[in-house]
Amino acid sequence: MEKLEIQNISLGYDHHPVVTNLSFQVIAGEILGLIGPNGCGKSTIIKALSRVISLGSGQIKLDDKVLNNLSRSQLAKIIGVVPQNPSMPDTFTVAEIVLLGRTPYLGLLxxxxxxxxxxxxxxxxRTGITNLAGRRMSELSGGERQRVTIARVLAQGTGIILLDEPTANLDINHQTAILDLIRDLCQENKLAVMITLHDLNLAAQYCDRLIMLKDGRLFAQGSPQQVVTAENIRAVYAMESQIYPHPLNALPVVLVSHKTETNNSNNISLSKN
Amino acid sequence: MTISSIDLESKITRRRRFARYSIAALAAALLVVASLVLTIGSVRIPFLQVWAILISHLPLVNSTADWSATTDMVITGIRLPRILLAGMAGAALGVAGATYQGLFRNPLADPYLIGVAQGAALGAVFGFLVPWTFLGGYLIPVLAFLGALVSVSIVYLIAKVGKTLPVTTLILAGVAIGSFLISVMSYITLISADKMPGILSWLMGRFSLANWQQVGLIAPFLLIGLVVIFLFARPLNAMQLDEEQAEQLGINVERTKLILIAASTLVTAAAVCFVGTIGFVGIIVPHAVRLIWGPDHRTLLPLSALTGALLLILADTASRTLIPPTEIPVGIITAFLGAPFFLFLLRRKKKAVF
Structure with missing residues (x-):
C-alpha cells in the first residue's frame, strides 16, 4: 500500500453540506494532521472514509483501486478507525476487546x-497493555482505554488508520505517550495515518503534513511551518497569535493572544463596556 | 512468537475449554433434572422406571413392559410434553432476553420490557377467540408471532430517532406499548371469560394443558430462531462496542439488528403462545449466566438457553407440587423469585453486571 487518495469528496447530512469538494492524500509512513475549528467537518470526513455515513460524491482510491463500492467487511480490512470517545462494554476484558479487532477476518462460523x-x-x-489483558474495561484509566482502542485497531491489521481526537481528555503526559506511540507505529509498520487534532501545537509537533479546513473546504496544506502561521490562524479561527520556532526542533509553536477584531457582524465579539 | 502471545493463547484456550465443559455439564444437569422431575407428581414413579419407560419408546428398542399402561401414559402423555414445553419456553425466554439485552446494550431489555411478549400474548388470545380454521394448529403460534412482530415494529418505529435506536426511547416506547396491549388483553379477557375459562391461568403462565401437539407446533419455530441467534453471536459481541465501531469492524449493523430482532421475536412468540406470559426469566437468566461465565455471547447464548430451560422446568415442578391439587401459575413463581433477584442486581451497581 502506498497511498489513500481522496478526490473531490463532498459530504453532508440531509442536504446540509459539511464538506465541499475536498481532495487530499494519506501516504504510507506519514502522519497527516487534520486541523480546523469545531464543526469544520473533521469527524465527518473520518466517518465517511469508514462508511459510517455515506459518501456524497467524489472518489476514494487506494493506490489505483477505487474503494467507493467496497463492502463494509472488505473496507474494514483496509481502514481502521479510533473514534472520538469510543464506548466499550464495562464487563469485557482488555483481551476480549482487542480480539474484536479480528472481526473482519472471521465469518459467522x-x-x-x-x-x-x-x-x-x-x-x-506493542501498545504496552499486555499486563492489563485480564482486566475489565471498567477498571481502566482514560489513557489505558485509549491504548486498548489503538491495540484493537492495530489487531485489525489495516494499512490505514484514522484517529479522531485521540488525545482528547488526556493529560500532557498521556497525550505525548499516545502520540509517540502512534508515530512509532506509523514508522515501523509503514502505516498511512490520518489524525484530527484540536491542539495546534501537538499537530505541529507530530504530523508530517497538515491540512487546515475552513467551513468544510481545504484552506491550507503542507508542512507544519507552511500551515501553522499567524495569517492562517487569523483567517480560520479568527484569533490573533504569535508563532515561534520550537527551541528543540524549530517546529512552529502557537501562542494565542486574543480574538481577531472584525467589522463583520457575523462574528460574535464581546462588548467592551 | 512472544511470550505474552503464547500466554494469551493458552488463556483463551483455557477459557474456551471451560465454556465447553460448562455447556456439557449444564446439558447433563438438564437431562438429570428433567428425568428427576418426571418421577414427581400425584403418582410417584421410580427414577429407573422412568428411564425404562422412556427407552422403551425409542425406535428399534424392544423391551418388555413391567409397568401399567396408565404409568406409561402419565410419563409420556402428560409429564414429558409438559416438561419439554417448559424447557423450550425457558430456553426461548432466556435466549430472547440475552439477545435483546445485547442488541440494545441495555441490561433491562427483555421480551416483556419492550412489549414483544405482550404482543405475542394478544395475538394468541385473538387466536383462541376467532373461529378460523385455515391454519389448523398453527393458527395460534402464527398469530402470536404476528402480534409480537407488530408490537416490536411499532416500538421500533416510535423509538427510532433518525437512523439510531436510543435505548431510553426504546424502553419508554416498549413499556407504553406493553401496557396498552395488556389493557386491550384484559378487556378481551373480561368480556369473553365465559368463552375461555382457562384464559386467566394462561395469562399467568400455565403448562397444565401441555400436549405433544403443542410441543411439535412450536419446536420448528424455536429451532430456527435459536440457530439464527447462535450464528450471530460474534457480531453481537462486536456490537457491544457501539454501532459506529461495529460498522468500522465490517459489520452490517442495521441488517444484523433486523435479523436478530426477527429471530428473538420468533422465539418469544413460540414461548408465549401456549404457555402464556411468564415474566423475569428473560432478565434473571442472562444476568446469572453473565455473572458466572462472562459477557461473551458465544457462551452466553447457549448457556442462557440451558439455564432458562432448567429454571422453568424447576419452577413448573414447584407450581404443580407445592400445594396439590392446586396449580400455582408458573408466572407467579418466576416473578416471586425474579423480582428479588432483580433488586439484587440493582443494588450491585458498584460492580457493573452488564
Missing amino acids: RQESATDLRITGWAME
Missing part, C-alpha cells in the same frame, strides 16, 4: 485461529 490470537497478542504488547 469461524472462531479465532492461533494466527488471530498471535496478532492480538502482538498488538497488546
Whole structure:
C-alpha cells in the first residue's frame, strides 16, 4: 500500500453540506494532521472514509483501486478507525476487546485461529497493555482505554488508520505517550495515518503534513511551518497569535493572544463596556 | 512468537475449554433434572422406571413392559410434553432476553420490557377467540408471532430517532406499548371469560394443558430462531462496542439488528403462545449466566438457553407440587423469585453486571 487518495469528496447530512469538494492524500509512513475549528467537518470526513455515513460524491482510491463500492467487511480490512470517545462494554476484558479487532477476518462460523490470537497478542504488547489483558474495561484509566482502542485497531491489521481526537481528555503526559506511540507505529509498520487534532501545537509537533479546513473546504496544506502561521490562524479561527520556532526542533509553536477584531457582524465579539 | 502471545493463547484456550465443559455439564444437569422431575407428581414413579419407560419408546428398542399402561401414559402423555414445553419456553425466554439485552446494550431489555411478549400474548388470545380454521394448529403460534412482530415494529418505529435506536426511547416506547396491549388483553379477557375459562391461568403462565401437539407446533419455530441467534453471536459481541465501531469492524449493523430482532421475536412468540406470559426469566437468566461465565455471547447464548430451560422446568415442578391439587401459575413463581433477584442486581451497581 502506498497511498489513500481522496478526490473531490463532498459530504453532508440531509442536504446540509459539511464538506465541499475536498481532495487530499494519506501516504504510507506519514502522519497527516487534520486541523480546523469545531464543526469544520473533521469527524465527518473520518466517518465517511469508514462508511459510517455515506459518501456524497467524489472518489476514494487506494493506490489505483477505487474503494467507493467496497463492502463494509472488505473496507474494514483496509481502514481502521479510533473514534472520538469510543464506548466499550464495562464487563469485557482488555483481551476480549482487542480480539474484536479480528472481526473482519472471521465469518459467522469461524472462531479465532492461533494466527488471530498471535496478532492480538502482538498488538497488546506493542501498545504496552499486555499486563492489563485480564482486566475489565471498567477498571481502566482514560489513557489505558485509549491504548486498548489503538491495540484493537492495530489487531485489525489495516494499512490505514484514522484517529479522531485521540488525545482528547488526556493529560500532557498521556497525550505525548499516545502520540509517540502512534508515530512509532506509523514508522515501523509503514502505516498511512490520518489524525484530527484540536491542539495546534501537538499537530505541529507530530504530523508530517497538515491540512487546515475552513467551513468544510481545504484552506491550507503542507508542512507544519507552511500551515501553522499567524495569517492562517487569523483567517480560520479568527484569533490573533504569535508563532515561534520550537527551541528543540524549530517546529512552529502557537501562542494565542486574543480574538481577531472584525467589522463583520457575523462574528460574535464581546462588548467592551 | 512472544511470550505474552503464547500466554494469551493458552488463556483463551483455557477459557474456551471451560465454556465447553460448562455447556456439557449444564446439558447433563438438564437431562438429570428433567428425568428427576418426571418421577414427581400425584403418582410417584421410580427414577429407573422412568428411564425404562422412556427407552422403551425409542425406535428399534424392544423391551418388555413391567409397568401399567396408565404409568406409561402419565410419563409420556402428560409429564414429558409438559416438561419439554417448559424447557423450550425457558430456553426461548432466556435466549430472547440475552439477545435483546445485547442488541440494545441495555441490561433491562427483555421480551416483556419492550412489549414483544405482550404482543405475542394478544395475538394468541385473538387466536383462541376467532373461529378460523385455515391454519389448523398453527393458527395460534402464527398469530402470536404476528402480534409480537407488530408490537416490536411499532416500538421500533416510535423509538427510532433518525437512523439510531436510543435505548431510553426504546424502553419508554416498549413499556407504553406493553401496557396498552395488556389493557386491550384484559378487556378481551373480561368480556369473553365465559368463552375461555382457562384464559386467566394462561395469562399467568400455565403448562397444565401441555400436549405433544403443542410441543411439535412450536419446536420448528424455536429451532430456527435459536440457530439464527447462535450464528450471530460474534457480531453481537462486536456490537457491544457501539454501532459506529461495529460498522468500522465490517459489520452490517442495521441488517444484523433486523435479523436478530426477527429471530428473538420468533422465539418469544413460540414461548408465549401456549404457555402464556411468564415474566423475569428473560432478565434473571442472562444476568446469572453473565455473572458466572462472562459477557461473551458465544457462551452466553447457549448457556442462557440451558439455564432458562432448567429454571422453568424447576419452577413448573414447584407450581404443580407445592400445594396439590392446586396449580400455582408458573408466572407467579418466576416473578416471586425474579423480582428479588432483580433488586439484587440493582443494588450491585458498584460492580457493573452488564
